[in-house]
Amino acid sequence: MRRESFRDRALVVKTYDFGEADRIIVLLTRNHGIVRGVAKGVRRSKSRFGSRLQLFVELDVQLYPSRKLSTISGADTVAYYASGIIEDFTRYSCASAILEIATHIAGLEKDPHLFEETTRALKNIQDSAEPVLDLDEFMLRAMNHAGWAPSLFDCASCGRPGPHTAFNPGAGGAVCLYCRQAGSIAVPAETLHMMWLVANGHTARIPLEHPEQQSTIHRLTTAHLQWHIERKLPTLAVLDQA
Known part of the structure; x- marks a missing residue:
């Protein structure tokens, strides 16, 4: 039929x-x-x-x-949305990653929220001076929507109040001294706070004079996402090699 x-x-x-x-x-x-x-x-x-x-x-x-x-x-x-994206390698790489990530999170049922988040992210990247931060914001918001949001203050394992200075994707985010496992990533508590700002749409408050902090935010966000989808995404690999 x-x-x-x-x-x-x-x-x-x-x-x-x-x-x-x-x-x-x-x-x-x-x-x-x-x-x-x-x-x-x-x-x-x-x-x-x-x-x-x-x-x-x-x-x-x-x-x-x-x-x-x-x-x-x-x-x-x-x-x-291609205007402003296809002419710039970093914007193009970030926008391509957004589409690939959305594909892995989406199912076969309707998800208007994910669709709107994806179009919003593409629009933001068109003329963005910091497209990687926009990509990180999309990843964090999409993971929150999927139920995978990392804990960025309290310990993801035991709930001990933060701030903490280690991050473990397998544990669920920030981990305290007592729950810190092998393979956890040492990270300043201030960076986890900046990551929280990105997740909540406050990328304008991220100090651009500290590129190493932005790099750490991207590394932690990418690690958390790829742990949950259980694969490394080619578009993120291309961006990280740029």
């Missing part, structure tokens, strides 16, 4: 060439989670909407669902 078509807001998170003229598009949608669809004929020069099915573009898409791949029959541009 053929299921009815539907429209949804979406971000393209990945594309693959398919056949001679088609392209498989992986979409993060607002109300249907991750959707994999085929856009037929979009690689032909006369395609009506192929140019819109690109990274960093928010779309209103028409989809016909099926068991394996939905068919994308139309797409209208809602917002174009």
